[in-house]
Amino acid sequence: MRKPIIAGNWKMFKTIAEAIAFAEALPVQDEAVEAVLCAPFTALSALAEALEGKNIALGAQNIHWAEDGAFTGEVSPLMLKELGVKYAIVGHSERRALFGETDETVNQRLHAALKHGISPIVCVGEDLEQREAGQTKEVVKVQMEAALRDVTSEQLVNLVVAYEPIWAIGTGKTSSAEDANEVIGFIRELIADQYDQSLANQVRIQYGGSVKPENVAGFMAQSDIDGALVGGASLQPESFLGLVKGAHQ
Numbered sequence: 494m495r496k497p498i499i500a501g502n503w504k505m506f507k508t509i510a511e512a513i514a515f516a517e518a519l520p521v522q523d524e525a526v527e528a529v530l531c532a533p534f535t536a537l538s539a540l541a542e543a544l545e546g547k548n549i550a551l552g553a554q555n556i557h558w559a560e561d562g563a564f565t566g567e568v569s570p571l572m573l574k575e576l577g578v579k580y581a582i583v584g585h586s587e588r589r590a591l592f593g594e595t596d597e598t599v600n601q602r603l604h605a606a607l608k609h610g611i612s613p614i615v616c617v618g619e620d621l622e623q624r625e626a627g628q629t630k631e632v633v634k635v636q637m638e639a640a641l642r643d644v645t646s647e648q649l650v651n652l653v654v655a656y657e658p659i660w661a662i663g664t665g666k667t668s669s670a671e672d673a674n675e676v677i678g679f680i681r682e683l684i685a686d687q688y689d690q691s692l693a694n695q696v697r698i699q700y701g702g703s704v705k706p707e708n709v710a711g712f713m714a715q716s717d718i719d720g721a722l723v724g725g726a727s728l729q730p731e732s733f734l735g736l737v738k739g740a741h742q
């Protein structure tokens with residue numbers, strides 16, 4: 494049984510004060526759904542404190558592969574660990590498209606996270622052109638194989654995959670729940686081929702791309718979808734709570 498996981502990706506939104514106000518507006522969450530907030534680095538420390546006792550996990554939006562070193566502007570797994578970070582988004586399409594993230598650096602970041610007990614939320618997904626050319630599965634396969642390079646069976650269960658078709662991010666267009674389930678089922682098959690079926694059945698795979706409180710239940714009702722990675726609709730407390738509520742089965 495895979496526990497549903499709703500993760501808010503705040504992207505480059507929310508000052509420290511705004512993050513604290515958000516956390517203060519949230520009631521304590523129950524155990525049925527795992528709720529995660531991936532905040533900007535600057536707000537993580539304050540948010541960790543504000544979320545104390547709320548049963549909401551802290552997440553980062555990126556993580557560097559080295560423990561320290563001459564990497565101007567980067568944040569290391571040790572620094573995140575010290576703040577109580579439990580999850581780190583790795584390989585978001587915005588980082589791939591705008592900041593030179595490659596399949597290779599995604600794999601390096603993923604290993605760094607796992608080594609330090611932080612669960613990576615690894616993002617994969619096709620763009621519109623690839624979608625229209627019928628290349629979705631091919632693209633996702635290449636990204637998944639590269640991301641999972643040298644990941645052991647023991648490590649695998651600590652990882653979360655987010656399937657985020659790029660054309661559905663921030664556009665208001667969503668994949669149909671059935672289409673998303675098909676791709677996510679395919680990702681699970683890839684994992685089963687590389688490891689085994691019972692491990693693949695334990696890995697949580699989220700859908701991301703214009704998920705809202707109104708459509709989340711439709712995705713969650715699908716056999717292979719275990720949660721959502723949400724941008725815009727995670728920015729207001731009521732909306733975030735609506736997403737978590739919609740993930741209760």
Ligand code: 13P
Nearest residue numbers: 502662663702703724725
């Ligand atoms: P939206 O929910 O705003 O479409 O963003 C999705 C996303 O990129 C989450 O990582």
